[in-house]
Amino acid sequence: MDTRPVGVFDSGIGGLTVVKEIMKIIPNEDIVYFGDTARVPYGSKSKETIIKFARQDARFLIEKGVKAIVIACNTASAFSLETLKNELSIPIIGVxxxxxxxxxxxxxxxxxxxxxxxxxxxxxxxxxxxxxxxxxxxxxxxxxxxxxxxxxxxxxxxxxxxxxxxxxxxxxxxxxxxxxxxxxxxxxxxxxxxxxxxxxxxxxxxxAEETALELKKILEEKNLNSNQIKSCYNFYVSDNPEKFSRVGSNFLNEKIYNIQKIDIEKY
Amino acid sequence: MDTRPVGVFDSGIGGLTVVKEIMKIIPNEDIVYFGDTARVPYGSKSKETIIKFARQDARFLIEKGVKAIVIACNTASAFSLETLKNELSIPIIGVxxxxxxxxxxxxxxxxxxxxxxxxxxxxxxxxxxxxxxxxxxxxxxxxxxxxxxxxxxxxxxxxxxxxxxxxxxxxxxxxxxxxxxxxxxxxxxxxxxxxxxxxxxxxxxxxAEETALELKKILEEKNLNSNQIKSCYNFYVSDNPEKFSRVGSNFLNEKIYNIQKIDIEKY
Missing domain, CATH: 3.40.50.1860 (Rossmann fold)
Known part of the structure; x- marks a missing residue:
């Protein structure tokens, strides 16, 4: 049993649709979410820039002690999955x-x-x-x-x-x-x-649903899954925690607590 | 006569509508433009984040030796004009x-x-x-x-x-x-x-037009204006110079040359 949290990052708020599925499918896992609301959107930017951003996002999550990372953003998955898989030793799952x-x-x-x-x-x-x-x-x-x-x-x-x-x-x-x-x-x-x-x-x-199932499978295969009863969710953003809380509730269908702002450019 | 360039920064491409007016009203001034295409848009982000971005944008332009800075972006003008005016010794003009x-x-x-x-x-x-x-x-x-x-x-x-x-x-x-x-x-x-x-x-x-007129007035008042015959325009972006060149031509109604990509987070 590994009670370290799962890391999830996204360009902003949209990745919460993936978090929602993870909460449903493996409710016993802790989650640390990072939404890059200061640099959102990723979808219109170049591969080079998105790889740079994704590396910073992943470094932040690793500092938080995550046991696996889900790239919830499609654009970041498309551009940076291979790079992050090559550079990091924990499992990295794209969408x-x-x-x-x-x-x-x-x-x-x-x-x-x-x-x-x-x-x-x-x-x-x-x-x-x-x-x-x-x-x-x-x-x-x-x-x-x-x-x-x-x-x-x-x-x-x-x-x-x-x-x-x-x-x-x-x-x-x-x-x-x-x-x-x-x-x-x-x-x-x-x-x-x-x-x-x-x-x-x-x-x-x-x-999103298939991604959460894939995460579940990988955690089980690698004996990284947790079976704790109560799980804990922490959210970090690079800008505007109030707006994230407000708009994010539409994505998650529930209130969001524990939001902190961080400076992602330092990572 | 001061032949140093005028600096203009914007969240991305939109500031070219201001550049267009400057080119028309004071065609003898060199321009260095920075468009923050890696972090665009500014309009939905917080004051704190926009001030941080605007400081970096201004630092980059100052390193390029500009004699005045035009904040072409309305959001950046609204949030950061006072801060930049207090911190910098050259004229700063918002829209x-x-x-x-x-x-x-x-x-x-x-x-x-x-x-x-x-x-x-x-x-x-x-x-x-x-x-x-x-x-x-x-x-x-x-x-x-x-x-x-x-x-x-x-x-x-x-x-x-x-x-x-x-x-x-x-x-x-x-x-x-x-x-x-x-x-x-x-x-x-x-x-x-x-x-x-x-x-x-x-x-x-x-x-945009009134801003270019204001710039002209300030340069004349402070004896910073140039009367060179041929002027030179240089464009810098934090992402996607090709896209900037393509889309930017619609804003400027002419082809854009001299575009370089820089890493704004270093400033």
Missing amino acids: IEPGAHAAVKSTVNGNIGIIGTEGTIGSGAYEKAILKLRSDYRISGYPCPLFVPLVEEGWAGSKVSYMVAEEYLKPIKKSDIDTLVMGCTHYPLLKNVVADILGEGVTLINP | IEPGAHAAVKSTVNGNIGIIGTEGTIGSGAYEKAILKLRSDYRISGYPCPLFVPLVEEGWAGSKVSYMVAEEYLKPIKKSDIDTLVMGCTHYPLLKNVVADILGEGVTLINP
């Missing part, structure tokens, strides 16, 4: 491979779509991960840059969101995709909008 | 006071509206600057957080932009505001949308 697994399990016709940030889609990371599992599948990626600001503005169910989604999803509606990966942590909050537009013929995949 | 002057010159009925980021509107900086000039005027601020991502997505003239603007401008349409300050560097690209919705009864103010 892309679990998302790819879930998509492969779900599809019937082998046509999979991915929606995500510019960075995630441009990286081709989901495509590579899926083709590694099934080289005969056809994958198409569609960047949806306005989805994150719409969710952060609290407009997820609005007429504007439907109009923006109609525009972004147009090519998917015309295609014969039967499975769509919501490849950004904010997108599950737009699930109803996307589902309404695409209809029942398309299954939506949220990589 | 808020020039924008306030222009609004006061324009209004007939004394009812002025401000649109801007969460940070700029929350700071009340325009309100304070206008009330200092005319304490009897009535000022109302309206944050428009989706305007920046819409412009960055290249959707400025789209149906979605009209719909978003209709929503944000609803209270202004109902008011008797006769002058509206576009208090964010991205907003001039939405000028037509805003003008269509508000009609002829509302004059739109772009603080």
